Amino acid sequence: MKRFLVLMALVLPLAISAQNKLAQAVADDFSARVAHHYQQKNDSITGYIAEQMTRSGNAGLDIDTTIFNLKGDPAALDAALKYLYQYSDCNRQRFIANLRSMNLQSNSVFPLATYTANKYKNDTKALLEDKADFLKTYTGPVTGKTPPPSYVNAAGEVVATATNPVAAANGEQPSATAAAANTASPAAATEATPTDTRNWEVRPLFQVRTPEQLVEIFGKDNVTQRDAINLAGDKEGEAYVIYPDTDNELEIQFDGDNGNIITFAHYPSKWKSPYGIKAGDPLDKLIKVNGRPFRINAFEWTNGGLVSDWQGGALDGKSVVIQLKANNTGDPKQYDQVTGDKIIRSDMPVLKKLDVIVQTVSFKGN
Template structure:
């Protein structure tokens, strides 16, 4: 009997820690099935997971890239399992049914179910409470997406766009000249812009030559990178310079690229759906809570200094705000000087505050 109790004592730790890890094959399987379902229009499971990943801040720089490749981000992977468990009302049998509906391999379902229930069993009540709050504002799944563009995709799309807008040389015959004269008097509709405006590939490039290959030599130039204090801070490469679609790329070696937008309106599809020119209210909503910023007309004027634990906390997003409506001294004086403001300050609503510039830091 004594030996039996000793054996039980030795086995208990193994039982309690059962399925504390998932094999890479199972991780790859779940990642692939979520990616496949994310491409289906109005898919409820992947749409729910994607929205919760975005709101929680676990989506990283680009929700589409994250959902399409969960196996590369284990924090997001675990969060996806948690939100599927929440979607399933923290009910193991319902969770298993939903895993099966995704088309997972049979030998993946039960290990994932055990892993998830063990990992989040103490959070069930909090997850159910969060789900109630989430559903109040959830507008439904936004799926039917295409996998994020790669560098090769950008090159192909932009080359096709350039070819489509190139006018072949006119023949020099009299007939061609007459046709040309007639064509000159005919107003033609502008060609559709089919260039690739995805931002994600800009975090993948590692040298200026790749930018030239992607966007064309005439559309890329080199400039000094200037920081908020007006000092030179290395070199930057500018795509579509001196246009509304201007974007600046800085290479920071092993630390990843910095992509900065300061012109608007812009066609670029930026991370988190926020870009230069967006209003303060939108930024508050994306962050999920008020944040802190420097007051205007002072050092580092309008710089966001603390996301206060919101969705943009620690995500490599640097934003400078500006006030457009500065004509009322009583309102503007409240937001100027050597002090820090909260983004929900009433006076800011009357100052028409917008994003002046936004920089995203992508890790290698």
């Protein structure tokens, strides 16, 4: 009996540890299967995971690169498992069924299920509430992506990708079907119901490097040049505006090899922006994406309404610049609490009464 108890004392901690840590082979298997399914059109599971990771900030500015290499980013891999668990209604059996539908190796399924259920067992209520909120605005999966040039699939084969940087980022690949579609007869085209086929993904724009590329993509009538104006009202170089003077207006500044700055200041907008943040979003959403309250320059002063410190949240160090505004300023006693030369916290109760929203949001990408 004593020997048995000693053996259990040694084995039990190892078993518990195994449930809280994934073997590298299991992580690699999951990563490979997610990457494979992300290349399929309208894949519901990876589409859901990618959109949730985008909105939560778990994927940074380049969701495609992250999804294709989850094994290289443990935090992103955990996030992918969390959102697959959420997709499965935080139900272990549904989670297992979804893993099997992705054709994971049999000896990967149960370790993944045990690891994920243990890791998020105390988050079930919050995950289900977040899912219900997410589905109110989710428009469906955007998958069928092309892997990056350095991508190697599960079989160890190098995958050929599109040569155009924007096409590659959008998952476009030349094909006989596409060529046939481009030569369809005028009669056939008129019979089809007109639809908006424009790509509203923002991420490919981080790879564009010249105004000529913008014109090639969007057409010369949809691109114009303007002075770039900073928060102090001073000219700061030049900017190019896509779909000017519309709700979908987007400003892009080129900074050579340092990357592009993309700014939104109009709403509503069809663009799918990084982290799901757009102009017009409420302050509560911004706090939720960041994962904690942050600090703001008070209104009606230098850089008023600008987020000054993300306080170590998810957006900290992510090159996201946001300026807020208060819509309801009719009560001076309330508004005066958040104006002047001072720093305020985003969780001040008065900010809810002032209907604070995102006025402008800029993203810097390399």
